[in-house]
Amino acid sequence: MVAASQTTDEQIFALTAHTWSPQPAPAKWMHGVLEDAVQRNSFLASLRRRMFEQTGTRLLDWIDHFALPVDDAALAELSQVGYETDTSVPKVRAWTHSLGLFPRVRIHVGKSRQVFLKVESVADFLAAQDLRNVTIQGVDLASVRRARVAHENGIEVWVLERHGSLAFEPALNKAVPVAAIAKHSEAFQQRRREFDDAADGFALASQLADAAIAELGRDRACELFFAAERDYWQRRNRAGQIQRARQETLGLGWGNHDHHTYRSSREQFRRLIAFLEKLGFRLRERFYAGREAGWGAQVIEHPVTGVTIFADVDLSPEEVSQDFSHEPLPPREELGTVGLWCELHGEAFLQAGLHHLECQFDFKETRDQLGEVGIETMPPFTDLPHLRQAFTRGEIWQVKPQRVKRLLASNQITAEQAQQFLDNGVIGSHLEILQRNDGYKGFNQRGISEIISATDPRRA
Structure with a gap:
């Protein structure tokens, strides 16, 4: 009996062993790039302070990605700290880190370093920061929207919102199915949750998901569903x-x-x-x-x-x-x-x-x-x-x-x-x-x- 129990414990350990570990090398690289940006851009420095004092959050946790000039010396260090080529976006030279939670990195045409912050709504960010006459790239409800909010000493600060897309830039010539997005967002927000048999609740949710996927694709449907879940x-x-x-x-x-x-x-x-x-x-x-x-x-x-x-x-x-x-x-x-x-x-x-x-x-x-x-x-x-x-x-x-x-x-x-x-x-x-x-x-x-x-x- 003891041996059998020990064997079971060993099997459980093998099945539940976790491979994630801290990644200090890419963390140091990321902090270096971010700190350089903060030191050179007063808007970013002020935003970091306000995030900490008003929300208890850290600027580094809001980074979506960095875009660096093609001749930036920091790019040569990416492979040394474990970054790998990111093939998720065609025709874009980019890198990702599969062993930890780190921002993606890409190359852009230009001389400035760009820091992209992830927010739920670019328009809401601009309003809260009282930023006027800022152009938003991407129409309302597009899968990617972004806006440049500061440019100083070779550092550009951008805010970006995503809706089920890994793209770095808005698809400016792609039509946005606004009516379908609104319809399925409302369906998820208003879905019935009380059932005598829980299986019926799962069946209804599955039908709603199928309908959203058919019109919007799986990734956008997922984004809408979890926005509704957080609201509830x-x-x-x-x-x-x-x-x-x-x-x-x-x-x-x-x-x-x-x-x-x-x-x-x-x-x-x-x-x-x-x-x-x-x-x-x-x-x-x-x-x-x-x-x-x-x-x-x-x-x-x-x-x-x-x-x-x-x-x-x-x-x-x-x-x-x-x-x-x-x-x-x-x-x-x-x-x-x-x-x-x-x-x-x-x-x-x-x-x-x-x-x-x-x-x-x-x-x-x-x-x-x-x-x-x-x-x-x-x-x-x-x-x-x-x-x-x-x-x-x-x-x-x-x-x-x-x-x-x-x-x-x-x-x-x-x-x-x-x-x-x-x-x-x-x-x-x-x-x-x-x-x-x-x-x-x-x-x-x-x-x-x-x-x-x-x-x-x-x-x-």
Whole structure:
């Protein structure tokens, strides 16, 4: 028995081993190029200070890409620090880094270095910064729009918005299907989320996605869907509302999002992954928190929009070795933290909404600033040199009595717990504050397990 258990543990470790590691060399290169730009461009220097003081964010987390002159000496260093040729955009000499989170780099015709900042809306940024007489390249709702907002001492500062495209420049001669974009955006924003059978909710969402993909393509459909998902989460999360308002004072939006977390029941997990794959997501690493924790997760990333999903589900050790993202997970009597949350609130994909949205910040500054406006954060569940993470205190949601009665009748909660949930409500969603250093792209499995356990309502 011991040998079998050890073998299983070894298999689990092999299946859940993560290959991401800090990348100090490209991080140093990026910081060098960015610091040079800040020192030479007063607008960029001022914006960095205001981002830090007003939003708790770091300028480096808002960089979409750098465009450098063909004779720039920094280009010769790219291959030395791990950058590889980027073939995603035809006829453009560009580089990307596959081992970490770093801005892309491209060559442009000109003598200045160009720094491109990613924002949700170029027009909103210009309005917030009171920048007038600035030309926006790309028509309204185009897949790429951009504008140059400052040019000083050989440094150009641009802002850029993307809608399901990796292109560096707007397609000026391409028609924009404005009516179709508006139609499918509204369909995602207004999609029905309450169903007696959750499978019907997934089926409806799949139909909406199919219709959007048919008219707009998979990448634009994905971008519209997750804009709607963030809006739905934000309406139910006060910390998100406050932080979004802070970032809107500078016209930034949620351009600093890092990952979106869904909690799923075992029964619906396969449908969740299938829907995400329909939108073009690709599976990344999987997580398993250990025998006692009883939950696992699949990380899944979209190669064009950059949206990353952390999909949580109750899981047993034996199931880690199977393709749990695609094979059915049979029902089980005992509910883990994730399963109980779904039974109390509903599927995160449906009525509950995202369990949390995580964005990239200066960890200490954001926690301090949010604390000043009454938003508390929980103790950090990751505090490493390359990764720091903490949840805001969870929103307390009232629970529907019929959900509590169903759990009590099936002996999955005690009478005392049932009364507690009805009287006091249950933790719903969070905003997660995260800081990544050295381009680290992974997650801390132990820390995540601890915070999952800490938010179990049965521990309250």
